[in-house]
Amino acid sequence: MRPIFIALLTGLGACAPQYVETVAVTEQDLPVRRAVFEQAPAPLDAAFRSSCDSPGDVLRQVSRSVVQCRILPPPDLAAFLLLQYDGALEAPTLVVQKETRQSTADYVVELSYFAEVVQKSGNPRRIYFVQRNLDSLMDDLLAATGGTARNAN
Incomplete structure (x- = not known):
């Protein structure tokens, strides 16, 4: 899973002016990569938890079903995010999120990624950047660990 986090940082850091933004108002607005297990x-x-171990990475258990790896962006990307999205002087974070839901017959896992920029009001703003290569890496990871893709796009 480590290549996913490296691809996220590289992809977001390499082409800052070319970002395509979708601001998520609710969790349902987040684009996700989905698979059924x-x-x-x-x-x-295990791969998700063990790959969130670089200096500055924080593994956060948001709820029983949601786990996030929060990553500090490189300084140039952090500056871009703060200026572009009118952020407060608080470091933005890159987030890779895994949500697992159990139904009667199987488990549905959703992976998503976004930047979170704290606004001057104190509320965080989530920004999704389209990264097709990262989407493909996530799909490959889900398949390699036994999942069957269920993505809408």
């Missing part, structure tokens, strides 16, 4: 996705869970 017949059994609990333990290999994916």
Whole structure:
């Protein structure tokens, strides 16, 4: 899973002026990469947790079903995000999020990524940047750990 986090930083840092923004108002607005697992996705869970171990990375258990890896962006990307999205003087974060839901027959896992910029009002603003290569990497990871893709796009 480490290549996903590296691709996120590289992809977002390499082409700052070319970002395509979608501001998420609710969790349902976040674009996601989705897969269905017949059994609990333990290999994916382990890979996700173990890959969030670089200096500055923070693994956050948001709820029982949602885990985030919060990554500090490189300084140039942080400056871009603060200026472009009128952020407060608080470091923005890049977030890779995994949500797992269990139904009666299987497990649905959703991976998403976004930047979070704290606004001057104190509320965070989530910005999704289209990164097709990262979407493809996430799809490959979900398939390699036993999932069957269920993406709408």
